[in-house]
Amino acid sequence: MSATRDEKLGLGLASQVWDLFHIQLTNWRWSWPQMVLTGMLAPLVSIAALGLFARNSGHGATEYVLTGSVTMAILFETQNKIASNFAFMRGNGAFEYYAALPVRREALILATLGAFSLLSLPAVAVTLLLGSALLDVPLSFSPLAPVALVLALLPSAGLGAFIGSRSATIEQASSLSLATTLLMMAAGPVAVPPELLPDALTWIGHANPAVYASDSLRHSLTSPSPTSALSDMAVLAAFSLAVWVLTSTRMHWRARYGRRAAGQDQRAHLTEGRHT
Amino acid sequence: MPEDAPYAYEVEGLYKHYAGTPEPANADISFRIRQGEFFGLLGSNGAGKTSLVKQMIGLVRPDGGTVRLLGRDVFTHPRFTTVNVGYMPQTAFALNSLTVREAVYFSAHLRGMASRATAKRERDAVLELLGLGHLAGKVARQLSGGERRLLQIAVTLTASPPVLILDEPTNELDPSRRRQVWQLLRDLNQRDGRTIILITHNAIEAEQVIERVGILKAGRLVALGAPAELKASLRSQVHLSITLDDTQPLGLLPDYVHVQSQHRGRVVALVDAADLPHLTKDVNLAQFPEFTMHTATLEDVYVSYA
Structure with a gap:
């Protein structure tokens, strides 16, 4: 008989994440340039279109257009692509494959978020640099900028994972995610200053992570204001945590029993032990 | 397989009814598989084989009944289950964008071969065993259907789990590759003592290797026994x-x-x-x-x- 393997065998969470991160990046090794190009398209069109109107509304408005477009690049590159990727993995049996290995669902989520966040950086950088030149908005990098960027990425990446993991098909995930992206761009002062928006939209924007993402980028990249940036980042961190809890608990994975059932099983083991 | 060998699987009163379906996928299924046994699970499409297997590896929670693997409940010991069972589904290969070498390596590593050097050695050994060495640098999606099936088997064998559950392992294989796979499975069972659970439609080929068989029909286990015992019922x-x-x-x-x-x-x-x-x-x-x-x-x- 072949020996039973100890359940302690298996990789730690960090090694699982690292392997799965590699697998995700490897999946895109041939097609990432197209991914970058498609990710830049909508934000650059937004810069060109909104920029025309924003020039007449002053420097503040062009800053909104720039950071709003970078936020749009983040939404397209992370939220939409992660949603499609999770729906694809669910459809092609990858979820089942990973769930049948000693791999935690949190590792798959973290690895996918990490890989797509990394893959989104070229599109984000090009949108930022090209937008800055086109809109004539000088960039002044604050040390908070990298953290702001990461925190801007996380809620939309997590939301994409949630949409993708709960959607029945890749088509459903794509359309749901696109609708969410458009809603997030429109609901609040993301690419348009609040004074140019109806009060209702500005009010709704308080519940929109894209507003805080755009604000934190503006407060750390174009008009550095550490205090405002930190408060935006705190809200983004809270959004990230909420989306993480939602995704990691609601994503289909292995069947699990509650503590009560586990306790009963342990008691059964003890009883068996006594009998033998 | 010794007749007093401990049980690899103990399935008791398993019941599963998916919402929105008129009939249960599995109803009142009970059977035991001993360690080192070569067990076949036969049944037509929709008979409930996949549903049963997914409960046996803890991917789907039953509405009733229990599944114990090597003495432990699969749902309260998920890690123990994943470490001890190598499962090859019939669905498309999940690592299609990786090369053969990468797919086997990552699977070995994720299955718990903690050091990268060990995982690489395991990768090379498994590729050699399946005769896939010459395809190591090829991307999985560029392989033929049969080659991809062999790769799926290779990935399942990594890290030597003591229990293997293989869903139609010889689908899409040409006759010589099919023989190669049956011989390999026979060796793994007889030489290494691995418990093998085979899900298949191909009863003629399966008959050559399995020791006991369970036949599912409409979610119920309608026959269970050694092929010779079951054939005896039709001997007239x-x-x-x-x-x-x-x-x-x-x-x-x-x-x-x-x-x-x-x-x-x-x-x-x-x-x-x-x-x-x-x-x-x-x-x-x-x-x-x-x-x-x-x-x-x-x-x-x-x-x-x-």
């Missing part, structure tokens, strides 16, 4: 296959030959064993271009329950 009937030439009418065959099918002169029929002596007297069997006769196979058993 003999299967005939006769080819008639253009001048030979079907009426040449006596009434007690029960024709099952007829296509282009080829007749498949059943005869009660008791009538066999009459048949050889009543009909000159040598007049037919082709004539074969055999007792029940596992496939006949499978078909009789389907």
Whole structure:
């Protein structure tokens, strides 16, 4: 008989994440340039279109257009692509494959978020640099900028994972995610200053992570204001945590029993032990 | 397999009913598989095989009943289950964008071969075992269907889990590759003592390797036993296959030959064993271009329950 393997065998969470991160990046090794190009398209069109109107509304408005477009690049590159990727993995049996290995669902989520966040950086950088030149908005990098960027990425990446993991098909995930992206761009002062928006939209924007993402980028990249940036980042961190809890608990994975059932099983083991 | 070997799987009263479906996927299923056993699970499409297997590896939670793997409940010991079971689903290969080398390496590493060097050694050994070494640098999606199937088997074998659950492992394989896989599975079972659970439609091939079989129908386990035991239930009937030439009418065959099918002169029929002596007297069997006769196979058993 072949020996039973100890359940302690298996990789730690960090090694699982690292392997799965590699697998995700490897999946895109041939097609990432197209991914970058498609990710830049909508934000650059937004810069060109909104920029025309924003020039007449002053420097503040062009800053909104720039950071709003970078936020749009983040939404397209992370939220939409992660949603499609999770729906694809669910459809092609990858979820089942990973769930049948000693791999935690949190590792798959973290690895996918990490890989797509990394893959989104070229599109984000090009949108930022090209937008800055086109809109004539000088960039002044604050040390908070990298953290702001990461925190801007996380809620939309997590939301994409949630949409993708709960959607029945890749088509459903794509359309749901696109609708969410458009809603997030429109609901609040993301690419348009609040004074140019109806009060209702500005009010709704308080519940929109894209507003805080755009604000934190503006407060750390174009008009550095550490205090405002930190408060935006705190809200983004809270959004990230909420989306993480939602995704990691609601994503289909292995069947699990509650503590009560586990306790009963342990008691059964003890009883068996006594009998033998 | 020793008859007193401890159990690899103990399935008791398993019941699963998916919402929105009229019938349960699995109902009142109970069976045990001993460690080192080669067990076959047969059933037509929709019989509940995949649903049963997904509960056996803890991917789907049953509505009732228990599943124990090597003495532990699979749902309260998920890590123990994943470490001890290698599962090859019938679905498309999940790592299609990786090269053969990468797919096997990552699988070995994720299965718990903690050091990268060990995982690489395991990768090379498994590729060698399956004869996939020459394809190591090829991307999985560029492989033929049969090559990809072999890769799926390779990935499942990594890290040597003591229990293997293989869903149609020889699908899409050419005859020589099929033989290679059956031989490999036989070796893994007999030499290494691995418990193998095979889900298949191919009863004829499976019969050569399995020790016991369970047949599922409409979510229920309708037969369980050694192939010889199950075949014994059909032993009273003999299967005939006769080819008639253009001048030979079907009426040449006596009434007690029960024709099952007829296509282009080829007749498949059943005869009660008791009538066999009459048949050889009543009909000159040598007049037919082709004539074969055999007792029940596992496939006949499978078909009789389907």
